[in-house]
């Protein structure tokens with residue numbers, strides 16, 4: 001290996017030789033056990049005194065990066081790259097530590113894994129995304145609105161998209177909103193982060209559903225709030241279990257995540273009354289209600305809200321693609337300015353080009369057509385799983401009725417939480433990925449059951465996947 005060292009314009013020549021050789025070792029350009037050039041040769045090459053090179057080599061040896069073998073030469077030590085005495089490595093790892101709570105926040109690595117029969121929840125079928133149309137719309141949006149036209153966009157989002165979303169939620173969800181009420185976000189996740197910043201002070205309490213969707217819990221905790229898990233039954237959140245002094249309640253009323261049960265009308269009314277009495281905000285996550293296979297779902301809580309305490313959150317992650325990172329908040333007027341300011345502080349605004357393409361997609365009727373098409377695909381999977389569970393698992397699992405969304409959940413009739421965990425492990429070995437109901441719990445009350453997602457499995461593979469799962473019960 002020819003070692004390239006440049007001393008042009010440098011003053012402290014020995015320090016410079018030391019620094020450049022050290023960097024070469026740390027970066028792996030010089031490998032363990034590799035021989036360094038002889039000090040005499042290197043000095044001649046560089047046009048410096050031999051002493052300059054010798055001092056540099058001695059310093060490297062003192063730090064354990066090289067070793068001199070008498071009569072042989074100077075070598076990079078075997079453990080130089082990982083050596084604790086390696087100052088650059090210390091610098092790369094860093095001495096700073098995150099706040100304690102960040103150590104327990106998981107990253108959703110599960111999506112990187114693949115399973116042959118994938119019944120995990122949360123993932124739509126990405127092969128249904130209308131790529132060709134989207135490409136065309138991106139090009140059209142770029143043509144109409146060159147990226148160089150403005151410096152920054154509106155933190156509330158692309159005006160055309162806000163108008164399109166306001167119309168879309170009015171038609172599909174019966175929700176009256178003006179474009180000014182809409183803030184475009186990078187998915188539900190950012191919507192919750194922005195709302196949390198606007199509403200929550202340190203140590204405020206936020207009630208969340210249990211079992212429930214874990215990322216909102218973590219968002220609120222990292223903002224300094226105290227999260228209180230509240231049980232869910234077949235009618236939705238158990239209102240009488242809500243603690244006092246709660247600043248906000250996070251719910252998924254259209255299709256409870258993960259039980260799939262819609263919140264009944266009396267329960268919705270009770271939640272609104274409760275929030276009114278306690279001065280709490282309601283964060284309504286309507287993440288997958290566009291998929292409906294039975295009667296029209298109940299209208300959002302937001303449509304029943306007479307006092308402006310419901311904040312509605314929608315997402316295009318399930319209907320289009322999670323990687324688009326497009327979602328929105330419909331905010332009561334009283335919070336509008338603060339939400340726009342919080343979105344600005346978070347990331348100024350979401351990327352404009354995909355927003356402009358989505359506005360076209362909705363306005364041209366492509367979104368409504370796309371929803372009809374994917375609804376048919378998911379309806380078939382939903383019906384097939386419901387049918388097979390009723391036929392082959394009725395002694396083991398009780399299906400929780402739900403006519404919407406991308407998953408359906410079951411309670412175990414006899415098996416315990418641990419039994420179901422063992423079934424899930426055996427299933428994994430047989431190429432079948434499922435989520436246990438207990439894995440969605442935040443509190444002590446864990447219920448035994450299985451949740452079946454069907455975004456990640458084609459109808460064609462469902463029967464074989466469930467057949468393999470069935471065998472895992474009797475093992």
Ligand SMILES: Cc1ncc(COP(=O)(O)O)c(C=O)c1O
Pocket residue numbers: 121122123186187188189190213252257285287314315316317322326327
């Ligand atoms: C309950 C719930 N809300 C929202 C989302 C979507 O989040 P995002 O819009 O950040 O992709 C998901 C995704 O799995 C979810 O399960």
